Amino acid sequence: xxxxxxxxxxxxxxxxxxxxxxxxxxxxxxxxxxxxxxxxxxxxxxxxxxxxxxxxxxxxxxxxxxxxxxxxxxxxxxxxxxxxxxxxxxxxxxxxxxxxxxxxxxxxxxxxxxxxxxxxxxxxxxxxxxxxxxxxxxxxxxxxxxx
Amino acid sequence: xxxxxxxxxxxxxxxxxxxxxxxxxxxxxxxxxxxxxxxxxxxxxxxxxxxxxxxxxxxxxxxxxxxxxxxxxxxxxxxxxxxxxxxxxxxxxxxxxxxxxxxxxxxx
Amino acid sequence: xxxxxxxxxxxxxxxxxxxxxxxxxxxxxxxxxxxxxxxxxxxxxxxxxxxxxxxxxxxxxxxxxxxxxxxxxxxxxxxxxxxxxxxxxxxxx
Amino acid sequence: xxxxxxxxxxxxxxxxxxxxxxxxxxxxxxxxxxxxxxxxxxxxxxxxxxxxxxxxxxxxxxxxxxxxxxxxxxxxxxxxxxxxxxxxxxxxxxxxxxxxxxxxxxxxxxxxxxxx
Numbered sequence: 007x008x009x010x011x012x013x014x015x016x017x018x019x020x021x022x023x024x025x026x027x028x029x030x031x032x033x034x035x036x037x038x039x040x041x042x043x044x045x046x047x048x049x050x051x052x053x054x055x056x057x058x059x060x061x062x063x064x065x066x067x068x069x070x071x072x073x074x075x076x077x078x079x080x081x082x083x084x085x086x087x088x089x090x091x092x093x094x095x096x097x098x099x100x101x102x103x104x105x106x107x108x109x110x111x112x113x114x115x116x117x118x119x120x121x122x123x124x125x126x127x128x129x130x131x132x133x134x135x136x137x138x139x140x141x142x143x144x145x146x147x148x149x150x151x152x153x
Numbered sequence: 154x155x156x157x158x159x160x161x162x163x164x165x166x167x168x169x170x171x172x173x174x175x176x177x178x179x180x181x182x183x184x185x186x187x188x189x190x191x192x193x194x195x196x197x198x199x200x201x202x203x204x205x206x207x208x209x210x211x212x213x214x215x216x217x218x219x220x221x222x223x224x225x226x227x228x229x230x231x232x233x234x235x236x237x238x239x240x241x242x243x244x245x246x247x248x249x250x251x252x253x254x255x256x257x258x259x260x261x
Numbered sequence: 262x263x264x265x266x267x268x269x270x271x272x273x274x275x276x277x278x279x280x281x282x283x284x285x286x287x288x289x290x291x292x293x294x295x296x297x298x299x300x301x302x303x304x305x306x307x308x309x310x311x312x313x314x315x316x317x318x319x320x321x322x323x324x325x326x327x328x329x330x331x332x333x334x335x336x337x338x339x340x341x342x343x344x345x346x347x348x349x350x351x352x353x354x
Numbered sequence: 355x356x357x358x359x360x361x362x363x364x365x366x367x368x369x370x371x372x373x374x375x376x377x378x379x380x381x382x383x384x385x386x387x388x389x390x391x392x393x394x395x396x397x398x399x400x401x402x403x404x405x406x407x408x409x410x411x412x413x414x415x416x417x418x419x420x421x422x423x424x425x426x427x428x429x430x431x432x433x434x435x436x437x438x439x440x441x442x443x444x445x446x447x448x449x450x451x452x453x454x455x456x457x458x459x460x461x462x463x464x465x466x467x468x469x470x
Contacts, residue, residue, distance in 0.1 A: 020346040029470040036297045040272070043319070047338035053346065062373050062470040101258045101376060105369070118164055132214075133380035140465055141355055141386055147345060148353035150470055152272040152297040208420040209412040213376065216383040217424050224423050267461065278394050279362060279468075288457030352466045 021145035023054045027136065028149045031063035032081040033074070035151035038067050042085060044147070049092060056144050058089065059136050060098040060128070063151065065108050068098045070125035086125050096128040097135045167249070167256045174253025183251045186241065190251070194239050200225055201252045211245070211254050218245035265292035265313070268348035272297035275305060283354040284308060294336060294344060296320055303330050317341060356387040358463040362394035363470075365414040366406060371399060374469035375417060382425040389463070390421065393432035393455050397439055400431055400446045415447060422449050430459075 026045060030037025045055055060067055072082050089096045098108060103124075104117070110130050114122040124130060140146050159181055160173035166185060168174055179198060183190050190198070204221060205211055212218040215233070223231020230236075233244065240247035246257055269287055271294070273280045280302070287293060293309055295302055295316040303316050303326055315336040321327045327335070336344065345351050359378045363370045374390070381388040392399050404415040421429060431446060432455040443452065453459060460466050 020343075022346070024345075027467075029468075036272070040296060043338045044341060047342045051339060051342045051346075053342060061377075062370065064470075102373065104258070116165070133376060134384070136377070137380050137384045137386060140357065140381070141384065145345065145351065146465065146467070147270075147351060148467055150272065150353060150468060152274075152299070153277070204420075207416065209416045210420065212420075212424070213379055214383050217379060220383070220425060221420075221423050267457070282362060282394060282455070285455060286457055286460050288461060291457065350461075350464065350466070352460065354468070 021053075021143075023056050023142075023144040024048055025056055025059060025136075025139035025142075025144045025146045026149065027059045027061055027146060028064040028067060029060075029062040030149060030151035031066040032072065034063070035153070037064065037149040037151055038081045038085060039079075041149040042081075042088060044149075045088065045094075055092070055094050056142070057135065057139060058085075058094060058096045059139065060096070060102070061133075061136070062099075062102050063106070064149075065098040065103045065106055068096070068103070068108055068125050068128035069123055071123050082125055086127060090127050097131045098124065098128055099136070100130050100132050103130055163256065165250070165256060168253050171253050171255065178253065179251050182253075186247055186251070188240070188247075188251070194251075196226075197222065197230075197236070197239060197248055198252045201248055201254060205252075205254050211249050211257060213258060215243055215245040218248070263292060263313075263344065264347045264349075265344070266290035266348070267350045267352060268292045268294060268344050270294045270296060270345075270351065270353045271299040271302070273354060274298040274301045279354050283352075286352070292344065292348065294341060296341075300324060300326060303334075315340070315344070355464045356389075356462075357381055357465040357467065358389050358391055358460065360391045360393060360466065360468050361396040361399060362392075362468070364395040364398045365404075366409060366411055368470075370468075370470040371396065371414065372417070375414075375421070377467070377469055378421065378426050379424050382421075385425070387427055389428040389430060390426060391430045391432070391453075391455070391459070392450075393435045395435075395439075397431050397435040397441055400429075400450050401441060402445060402447060418447065 026041050028037055028041050032038045074080055109122045110124040111122045161169040212221045219233050236244035269283055271283045293314045297320055300316045300320045315334050318335050318337050359374050361371045361374045365371055378388050378390050399414050404413050406413045429450045430453045431450050433452050
């Protein structure tokens with residue numbers, strides 16, 4: 007890729023920190039895969055990922071119960087492994103998660119449910135975490151469903 | 154007034170069915186939090202119930218609760234210290250519980 | 262590496278309402294990166310200068326479209342990182 | 355840092371718009387400047403006289419009316435989309451202003467996002 011544009015007057019420093027927001031669900035969209043490839047490339051380029059935020063249907067990525075056939079990539083497992091290896095926090099939005107049946111142990115107790123299914127290292131938290139990233143120097147990138 | 158009059162509540166003391174709310178029920182719920190409902194409490198409770206009726210939602214966070222009260226009553230009451238004194242703990246949560254509104258989603 | 266005012270990342274096929282929305286938001290100093298099913302647009306005439314339009318290689322390859330695109334329009338994930346890091350703003354459609 | 359949240363999905367058929375509204379409310383909660391833009395089929399959020407009781411949902415008209423109270427700066431509607439759905443100024447909820455969608459609009463914000 008060798009294209010170039012006429013020079014611009016304003017040339018801010020390139021973003022060094024990314025926040026990835028995934029809103030597309032695994033297996034109904036390509037979003038979690040695209041985001042994972044991007045995340046690996048970002049780390050390889052010495053960028054930092056301050057957090058991964060799952061919103062809307064994206065919270066399904068945090069399920070510990072998804073069990074695709076053994077010859078297909080287990081996206082939840084791949085993401086969880088990547089985050090654990092690289093110390094990247096992963097947060098599923100609490101309102102999105104509770105509506106869609108994704109809970110951790112404390113939400114299970116709070117709502118008196120029969121089980122919990124959140125995959126470590128994902129945590130459940132509010133949109134405040136997203137606001138925090140958006141208001142910081144971090145570049146927020148969204149991975150939506152493609153249809 | 155005995156506990157047998159008390160409608161069903163969830164594990165955090167919120168009414169299971171909002172239609173079972175009455176000022177008397179509010180007094181019982183408030184007593185659990187050690188609150189005697191006075192004029193200033195009722196002002197906020199009525200405001201919250203009216204807000205809910207108008208918007209079909211409670212303010213989804215404590216900060217937005219404070220903002221909504223400020224819009225309605227001005228700075229003197231629309232601040233977290235005033236609301237914390239009336240409704241200890243997390244004011245939005247305590248006030249919603251007493252006002253018979255759903256448990257906030259904890260969204261923020 | 263190219264530095265755009267706004268980088269638009271488009272992952273919708275041309276029939277999608279948001280595809281049209283995206284194209285109507287592209288300014289003269291902006292770039293377009295096609296990803297996922299967005300790369301299908303490469304088979305059609307696009308109302309954006311080729312110098313400012315890229316498509317993600319693995320998505321082209323998966324859809325049998327790698328040979329339809331000139332090499333300087335093909336972006337790797339490494340390129341995607343650079344493009345998003347350098348742009349003043351990024352909009353994901 | 356100013357944010358534009360775009361709603362291009364019509365109400366009731368999906369939760370995406372509601373989740374976009376939650377994003378706007380959270381930014382407002384933390385005093386971050388935020389505006390909402392309705393375009394495409396999303397402009398149907400803005401029609402007066404909605405009643406979602408029989409489909410057992412909350413009225414987005416009533417939810418949206420809380421936006422100015424919480425400090426959302428502006429509710430914007432795309433001109434072309436309003437035309438397309440036969441919405442005139444009188445049909446729209448009160449605080450909405452009609453605007454033209456395009457690079458001039460989006461470049462006024464530091465951060466432009468959809469909920470899904």
